[in-house]
Amino acid sequence: MSSTQRMADERHRYVLEQLQQYGSCKVSELARQLGVSEMTIHRDLAHLARLNLLRKVHGGAVLRNYIEQTFQDRAVQNHEAKVAIARRALELVRPGSSLYLAPGSTAHELALVLDQQGLQVYTNSLPTATALARSNQAGVSVTLLGGQVVGFVEALVGPSTEAALSDLKLTCAFIAVTGVSLEGGLTIYTEEEARVIRGVMRAARKTVLLTDASKYDLVVGPQVGRLEDVHIVISDSMPESYRRHCQAHDVEVLLCGDPDGGLESGASDRRNQA
Incomplete structure (x- = not known):
């Protein structure tokens, strides 16, 4: 050789x-x-x-077989980063809020630490709904959005899910995707999942993207929207080109371990008004 x-x-x-x-x-x-x-x-x-x-x-x-990765498989990947992202996301949650938690292991970690009173949580994630139901948090009300089960994601999608979202008014939606690209936008496994997230973003006053650093520069599946369509991005780290893009489009960036990880532009006002 x-x-x-x-x-x-x-x-x-x-x-x-x-x-x-x-x-x-x-x-x-x-x-x-x-x-x-x-x-x-x-x-x-x-x-x-x-x-x-x-x-x-x-x-x-x-x-x-990435498209068919199970929830359990994804839950152990970059686990420390996902836990850190969830704890940073918890800082945005206020008592009495109505929240959406997306399917996925990072939003699931957020569900595990929710402790505010008077929360109304909506999700189409079976593991997240189950975790919240078992948490015994008296102040957290959980609604599982109906639909057709997608086995490998352990989530519900389809016309029933989308119809339920059309009637909701959410304080904040925590979403997750499989790829984040400046050119290709926010992408996810299937068009059915993409339609659900688009509906969530329309229903929410504020949309927060939870993503670990492994998702940057990947385009995997149909587009949900553009990076500038969200209000806040929470991540363990972010390439400088993405930070500049967020700053130019008034998207706040919160990085784990950085208490001042937001951008100084009007993003903070946008966050507080949401």
Whole structure:
């Protein structure tokens, strides 16, 4: 075996290890970590995609069965970041609010720490509704939105879910997506899920995006909306280009571990008015 082929095999092995650990990977990060050009990484991903070992997406790759990842599998990925994001999100919750919690492991972590009185929580997530029902928080009322069950997400979607949302007036919606891109917008697994989140955003006075850093520069599935369509982004970290974009569009950014992690523009006013 030539040294060139041996180096390629080592890169391929590293890429697959990253996918097994995190579920997705980005071209820019792989190029930096492996010390090669992004063009080399694109060729590596194309080769592995031809072998049906991964699926290429805009800006990177995901596991071949990424769309069918179970809730339990996703819950353990980047778990520390998700817990930190949830605790930062809790700072936005006020007693007496009406909230929406999206399907997904990060919003689920928020459900586990909700402790304010007089909350009305709406969700189409089976695990989140179950966790809230078991929490014995007397001041939290939980409504599970009806619809058709999507097994791998453990969520409810469809016309019934969308119809229920059309009658709601939410104080705040905490949403989650599978990809965040400046060019491709906010994307999620299926069009059915995207329609539900669009309905949530119309029903909410304030929309908060919960996302860990692994989601940036990925486009996975249909578009929910643009990054500038949300009021606040809560994340463990954020690329500088995204921070500039948020600042230009009056979107507040709250980063875990940074008590002053918001932007100084009119975003803070927008947050308080919501």
